[in-house]
Amino acid sequence: MISPKYHREIPQRYRLEAGKCKQCGTISFPPRLICPKCKSKNFETVQLSREGKILTFTIIRVGPDKFSKETPYVVAIIELNDGARLTAQVTDCDVNKVEIGTKVKLVFRKIQDEGKWGLHCYGYKAILI
Amino acid sequence: MIGIVGYGSYLPRYRIKSETIAKQWGMDSGAIKRGLMLYEKTVPAQDEDTITISVEAAKNALARAQIDPQKIGAVYIGSESHPYAVKPSATVLIDALGIGPHVHVASYEFACKAGTEAMYVAYSLVKAGEVEYALGIGADTSQGAPGDALEYSASAGGAAFIMGKEKVIAEILFTHSFTSDTPDFWRREHEYYPRHAGRFTGEPAYFKHITNAAKSLLEKSRMIPKDFQHAVFHMPNGKFPQEVGKKLGFSKEQMEVGWISPWMGNTYSGSSPTGLAAILDVAKPGDKIFMVSFGSGAGSDGFIFSVTDEIKYVQNLAPKLRDYLDDNKIYLDYGQYAKFRKKIIVNE
Numbered sequence: 157m158i159s160p161k162y163h164r165e166i167p168q169r170y171r172l173e174a175g176k177c178k179q180c181g182t183i184s185f186p187p188r189l190i191c192p193k194c195k196s197k198n199f200e201t202v203q204l205s206r207e208g209k210i211l212t213f214t215i216i217r218v219g220p221d222k223f224s225k226e227t228p229y230v231v232a233i234i235e236l237n238d239g240a241r242l243t244a245q246v247t248d249c250d251v252n253k254v255e256i257g258t259k260v261k262l263v264f265r266k267i268q269d270e271g272k273w274g275l276h277c278y279g280y281k282a283i284l285i
Numbered sequence: 286m287i288g289i290v291g292y293g294s295y296l297p298r299y300r301i302k303s304e305t306i307a308k309q310w311g312m313d314s315g316a317i318k319r320g321l322m323l324y325e326k327t328v329p330a331q332d333e334d335t336i337t338i339s340v341e342a343a344k345n346a347l348a349r350a351q352i353d354p355q356k357i358g359a360v361y362i363g364s365e366s367h368p369y370a371v372k373p374s375a376t377v378l379i380d381a382l383g384i385g386p387h388v389h390v391a392s393y394e395f396a397c398k399a400g401t402e403a404m405y406v407a408y409s410l411v412k413a414g415e416v417e418y419a420l421g422i423g424a425d426t427s428q429g430a431p432g433d434a435l436e437y438s439a440s441a442g443g444a445a446f447i448m449g450k451e452k453v454i455a456e457i458l459f460t461h462s463f464t465s466d467t468p469d470f471w472r473r474e475h476e477y478y479p480r481h482a483g484r485f486t487g488e489p490a491y492f493k494h495i496t497n498a499a500k501s502l503l504e505k506s507r508m509i510p511k512d513f514q515h516a517v518f519h520m521p522n523g524k525f526p527q528e529v530g531k532k533l534g535f536s537k538e539q540m541e542v543g544w545i546s547p548w549m550g551n552t553y554s555g556s557s558p559t560g561l562a563a564i565l566d567v568a569k570p571g572d573k574i575f576m577v578s579f580g581s582g583a584g585s586d587g588f589i590f591s592v593t594d595e596i597k598y599v600q601n602l603a604p605k606l607r608d609y610l611d612d613n614k615i616y617l618d619y620g621q622y623a624k625f626r627k628k629i630i631v632n633e
């Protein structure tokens with residue numbers, strides 16, 4: 157059962173809401189309580205850029221049960237245009253065409269289902285542009 | 286002035302060709318291409334559904350409208366493939382786009398015309414002064430039973446329209462709806478694929494309802510087909526919209542821009558709305574647009590739009606329908622398609 161956690165994380169998963177430190181400007185995603193750089197507790201909510209590039213990636217050929225029908229697929233660490241970094245699946249692509257530095261855009265997709273009876277869980281994935 | 290202040294469309298990247306489907310079932314794809322004028326159709330990715338398509342289309346509509354999402358007071362999504370039997374699709378969408386929570390949302394269903402219902406109600410609420418802006422969306426990831434004629438057409442895509450009073454890009458001049466109890470196509474609860482009455486879906490259903498709505502709309506507006514630069518009708522295949530348009534007196538040229546079904550398939554609730562989006566992508570100030578949807582069951586909603594000067598400032602603010610239709614296509618074979626559409630029985 158992942159529903160309560162899923163619900164709590166909606167602002168970051170759906171809208172890419174991050175915490176920007178009011179003291180030093182560091183962007184934390186997902187949002188944190190204490191700035192990792194200057195230890196400040198003062199944050200403002202900002203929305204991350206939806207475009208960026210692939211810093212590094214891996215091709216998953218044997219996936220966990222829930223994703224076993226989607227293999228092979230790419231999971232990448234992405235640097236967005238505002239400097240924030242996040243991990244996301246790269247969807248709608250030939251896995252052999254993904255390269256470090258490839259430009260991507262974040263789109264709204266279904267991430268997983270809670271089995272046949274549970275919730276559909278949505279969030280961001282990347283597509284090549 | 287009341288009408289569309291922002292619009293957006295979305296189509297998945299995956300495609301399957303008519304010959305790929307025909308080969309699977311030992312059918313002649315020539316007959317499908319000539320008879321129904323269907324060459325290929327969109328297929329949703331495994332991680333796409335009516336909600337994700339609606340979100341992407343509405344994101345494009347917001348980019349064009351350039352308004353604060355918080356000012357949208359109503360959101361309606363029309364679809365026959367809402368991911369939940371109980372839980373409105375728009376609850377997810379509003380959180381994804383930063384709309385609400387002070388917002389009225391609902392899901393509409395009316396076979397292929399649920400999208401224009403959403404547009405009509407959104408427009409009416411703005412007209413009534415109940416809300417400043419309202420968002421109406423038509424989107425679907427429709428399914429045809431394997432081997433059925435619908436398998437060549439049932440596709441995925443959608444379009445979103447924000448209605449408002451300021452900076453209108455396409456004023457809505459007239460609307461008209463025509464509805465009757467016609468058993469041409471249906472799906473009972475818990476059934477996976479819809480049933481249809483074969484040939485009965487043509488004359489007494491599609492043609493009758495569109496023709497009646499269109500004629501009433503022309504009478505109401507005292508306009509004639511020649512007054513319009515563009516016309517779009519519901520596109521269950523490539524052939525029907527051309528036939529009904531011709532019968533009503535519209536030319537091939539008037540229907541050309543919105544006629545996307547031969548390469549897109551039938552996006553059901555997204556069908557005539559995506560056609561309208563394709564028209565708005567290229568429309569010029571002063572253009573008049575004629576639109577009539579059709580939904581089995583059966584009914585049609587008709588609209589007459591008048592494009593304003595504002596259109597030229599918004600067209601390039603988001604991807605266009607033709608960008609989605611022509612670029613980045615990924616073709617599937619039948620096995621991949623069957624897997625994508627969950628037509629293969631697997632152990633959970």
Ligand SMILES: [Zn+2]
Nearest residue numbers: 177180191194
């Ligand atoms: Zn800091």
